[in-house]
Amino acid sequence: MIDLPPLPELPAVSYVMPVLNEEDYLEAAVRTILDQDYAGEKEIVLALGPSRDRSDEIAARLAGEDPRVRLVENPERDIPAGLNRAIAASRHPVIVRVDAHSELTPDYTRLGIRSLRDRGAVNVGGIMRAAGSTPVQRAIARAYNSPFGLGGGAYHGDGTPGPAESAYLGIFRREAVEAAGGYDPTILRGEDWELNLRIRRGGGLIWFDPELRVTYRPRASIGDLARQFFATGTWRAVLVRRYRGANPWRFFMPGGLVAALAASLVLAMLQFLGVAPWASWWSLLHLSPAAYALAIAFAVTTLPDQRGLRDRILSAIALVTMHLSWGTGFLKGIVRGGGRTVDRSRA
Template identity: 75%
Template sequence: MILSPLPERPAVSYVMPVLNEEGFLEAAVRTILAQEYQGEKEIVLALGPSRDRSSEIAKKIAAEDHRVRLVENPARDIPAGLNLAIAASKHPVVIRVDAHSELTPDYTSLGVSALRETGAANVGGIMRAAGRSPVQRAIARGYNSPYGLGGGAYHGDGTPGAAESAYLGIFRREALDAVGGYDPAILRGEDWELNLRIRRAGGIVWFAPALQVTYWPRASLSDLRKQFFATGTWRAVLVRKYGRANPWRFFAPGALVVFLALSLVALVLLSVGALPWASWWSLLLLPLAGYVAGIVFATIRIREQRGVADRILTAVTLITMHVSWGTGFLRGITLGGGRVVDRSRA
């Protein structure tokens, strides 16, 4: 992928899909408008069929600032909304933003500098999850810990370098055009899938840890479960579609759920006397025992906890993440994605 030279301060287009985000939308847009970047800026919001005041808030912001423009996203899905916003935008650098995220003031300037210095097609930084309520803070701890999500460099600290994917993303428009943008058929995991196609086309995806984004995760365990079930389902779709291009960690939660299910069945049969304890059948309890030990170890190691209640919430959060993701993965690997979507914001 050959990209043209980028000027020192290219004009940038921020694109954001919006659906039921009345509690976050205005703050997210304000952090964009407050970016300490001297180049020309525009924001395009793709409005899905929200059931709250999101569209009203977006129209108010657009009326107050000519740099904010709106497009309709009747399909409601994130990839479709992103493609519509990108098509309506005009500048050579496209910056994906999320209504649940807040950018640091230097995010754009640092990202554009990284694009110019590395020749990358896409640059991303670190996602720092934060919370206000005890449950949301526990979920944030799960996001920020390798014991929760693990894997991607953008969930923790690291050194700059070529990466598998990027959180959100600061893109060269040429790269997006070259690969055809987001795949509207991939309803979750669309970032990883797009970055895979960019890398296969010869583009560089670059991790720049100097880029910092605050992310406000779901605030209830029920919403977290819905989100992670959908995420696991669509990760399985990516496994079905791209096979060995997927990292091994995509398979771990699904395998965990299978082994935990075997352990629980064995525990019931042993407890009722259907199987003898003094036999090799008792070895089937090892996955369950190992997982419980792992959760205890993780809750001891994870920082920013205050007392027993926080540790219990952390443990429940980790289990919800792992089991929801894993069951979703098993659903997706056997039945495909279908119309499984994240209903946690509905």
């Protein structure tokens, strides 16, 4: 285990946030930090990528209004590089990662500091609860919040407190981040899981506390969702190639689904052309799309907050987009690696 001195009662906190094309969400995210009910000293370091919208203007105004908000440049634009730049510019012993499209509950920092102290953890995370404002974004949020959408990560459900493999965002002891070498700038998605793996291998405890809650604003269109999940799947495959057995089994499921559906499609084409017989054991491959369609239909019936047929159709589209985009990216990453595949969904 990492041997760290006990935290003081109210340790000073540095919030670090990468920003790229976040004009619709940035101010709300920063306000939820400034409104934390935590009595200790606070600073916010925004790492500004080359945005094409008004993000830099909004960030400059926020910094001008409150000296606790500080700005650094992130010319590389990538999230891990921005986080490392913000951490390097920050000063305090507790580091809280925040995304510009996330909103913290007022007690988030206070409860997180308590967990760090009480559990002897070096990183604490809680529940990500997605929320949307349009019919499509609400459907995407429903898919995010469902175990049928993102799988078994504890922070996508309610869960019970306990040790975890990773944490959503994270409230870190600075010493643990520095001992692990910070975020790996060559991992452009899945950087949280990868950093937490290195922290755990160094003896640090990652703790899941469901009392910590963050509202996440997902992508607002199906096209952006597809781009996001293709990049995510690609970089999950990179993590599988690099760390092999350390990866949970759920990482492999979307890629297996896409491979099975593709095999069924190819077989169907060969059968229609008369190259392959219909009456053969190979036809069992067609059970894959049938079983998947039934699974999606069942999943849609379990999702809350749906009003009518349109919401159910949008929910199904969101789930299928997540699965197939992630799985296609995963297969690409297994074969070719990550390359310069990046998430352009907020560009």
